[in-house]
Amino acid sequence: MSDIVIDRAAAPRPTPKPGILDIAPYVPGKSKVDGVEHPLKLSANENILGSSPKAREAFTSVFDQLHMYPDGRAPVLRDALCETYGLEPERLLFGCGSDEIFQLLNQTFLEPGDNIVQGEFGFGAYGIGARACQAEVRTAREPNYTIDVDELLKQVDSRTRLVFVANPANPTGTWIPGSEVRRLHAGLPPSVVLVLDGAYAEFATDPAFEDGMNMVREFDNVVVTRTFSKLHGLAALRVGWAYMPPEMAAAVDRIRLPFNVNIPAQLAAVAALGDVEFQERSLALVERWRPYLMQQLGGLGLEPVPSAANFVLVGFPKTPGKTAKEAEGFLASRGLIVRGVGGYGLPDHLRITIGLEEHNRAVVEALSDFMKG
Ligand SMILES: Cc1ncc(COP(=O)(O)O)c(C=O)c1O
Structure with a gap:
């Protein structure tokens, strides 16, 4: 190598192998909202009870x-x-x-x-x-x-x-x-x-x-x-x-x-x-509030998808003023961070982690206000 003269300005730079730059960067669930000091993160399917x-x-x-x-x-x-x-x-x-x-x-x-x-x-x-x-x-x-x-x-x-x-x-x-x-x-x-x-x-x-x-x-x-x-x-x-x-x-x-x-x-x-007690408590919370969210969100004219996990995917209308994207912003303004899933090919849906009773009620109340316009 030592006797080869390299034109450094013209030499190619390190290039990722084919395909790497075609990978869309992973976008994680948000955890901050501008202007809200302690928002509630319901965007990453985490355990709302914390850990054992x-x-x-x-x-x-x-x-x-x-x-x-x-x-x-x-x-x-x-x-x-x-x-x-x-x-x-x-x-x-x-x-x-x-x-x-x-x-x-x-x-x-x-x-x-x-x-x-x-x-x-x-x-x-x-x-x-x-x-x-x-x-x-x-x-x-x-x-x-x-x-x-x-x-x-x-x-x-x-x-x-x-x-x-x-x-x-x-x-x-x-x-x-x-x-x-x-x-x-x-x-x-x-x-x-x-x-x-x-x-x-x-x-x-x-x-x-x-x-x-x-x-x-x-x-x-x-x-x-x-x-x-x-x-x-x-x-x-x-x-x-x-x-x-x-x-x-x-x-x-x-x-x-x-x-x-x-x-x-x-x-x-x-x-x-x-820690079986913590596991049971976590499961009981999801089992108690998942049907509540499904039922309440369905009652607002939204389309919750039947879930067997610790979150619910909810479909929104395409009507301007009622879309998933607007709902995401509206919830964020109330300090509730949920997950937009446009990156998954679901631009009309939001994914909401099941929270504590007060969180779930707050989500329903906020979405009720949102749907009333
Ligand atoms: C379906 C699915 N598989 C795997 C994972 C990744 O889990 P881990 O934290 O173990 O990497 C997630 C995390 O959200 C998930 O939703």
């Missing part, structure tokens, strides 16, 4: 270990999950949130020109990692805002390596029964990985819902992902985990960065898992 006091205690108990690297295999958390759910340790993998697990799965299986398949309103994180692998993101129609197995199968071709289904889904909140998940699996070639994203699985209480754990044991190509961000209220700590065939876990683990889940996060997750 036991998890907080575990988190603070390790302040004198901050100089130490974590054990990325998360042995204590691994044992705790195995005991709680009756799982086998060699099938587990941990991530910096389940987001990282989607990324690791994409990196493990996708070559340029391959594709992933997801619903048209599918969670944004799957596609970011796939595109970074120069893979195509194929989307299937979701009639009634719900995953449709036949539509998904229509998108699968010889280059499909992964199919992602969040069940219940974000941002729609809808779900499909275990029988449909199994029909989807039966229609896929065995070489395709079916990823069942269970970020909101704990909130789905219908007996026809299946969390997919048995499918992981039955088949070689099913992965279930879960998170501590929602029910357990530990979104800040970034702990996700996946249950998958052991050979797959061993393969994916090769590209997992060694220290991806930190010590306070691992310990807080163990404590959260043991």
Whole structure:
């Protein structure tokens, strides 16, 4: 290199590989409103009760270990999950949130020109990692805002390596029964990985819902992902985990960065898992107020989509003065931050996290005023 004369002014600059700049930047739920000092954030499906006091205690108990690297295999958390759910340790993998697990799965299986398949309103994180692998993101129609197995199968071709289904889904909140998940699996070639994203699985209480754990044991190509961000209220700590065939876990683990889940996060997750009282309280809150929001918002002439998660997607009219975008601004002026989901192809909807009683009532009251004009 040393004897080559470079015309530095004319030399090309570092260029991201093809496809990177086609990825739309992820836009997270807002957390601030100009002019409102303490707005209420109902835009990110967080746990409105906070987190388990036991998890907080575990988190603070390790302040004198901050100089130490974590054990990325998360042995204590691994044992705790195995005991709680009756799982086998060699099938587990941990991530910096389940987001990282989607990324690791994409990196493990996708070559340029391959594709992933997801619903048209599918969670944004799957596609970011796939595109970074120069893979195509194929989307299937979701009639009634719900995953449709036949539509998904229509998108699968010889280059499909992964199919992602969040069940219940974000941002729609809808779900499909275990029988449909199994029909989807039966229609896929065995070489395709079916990823069942269970970020909101704990909130789905219908007996026809299946969390997919048995499918992981039955088949070689099913992965279930879960998170501590929602029910357990530990979104800040970034702990996700996946249950998958052991050979797959061993393969994916090769590209997992060694220290991806930190010590306070691992310990807080163990404590959260043991705090059944907090989990029950969180679930009870959602079960109590989800129907209220659905019913009240429906009564205002809005169109709430039936939800099995800790949020509700609501459809607004296209009429000027009554649109979702205007409603988002109106709610913000009352200190209520909800999520516009235009980026998901749902410009006429807003997604609202279920809050405490007073929050839910405030949302209904504000939207009632908004609809009255
Ligand atoms: C469907 C779905 N999957 C996964 C995640 C990511 O969760 P985590 O915090 O574990 O990365 C979210 C977060 O909003 C989600 O809505």
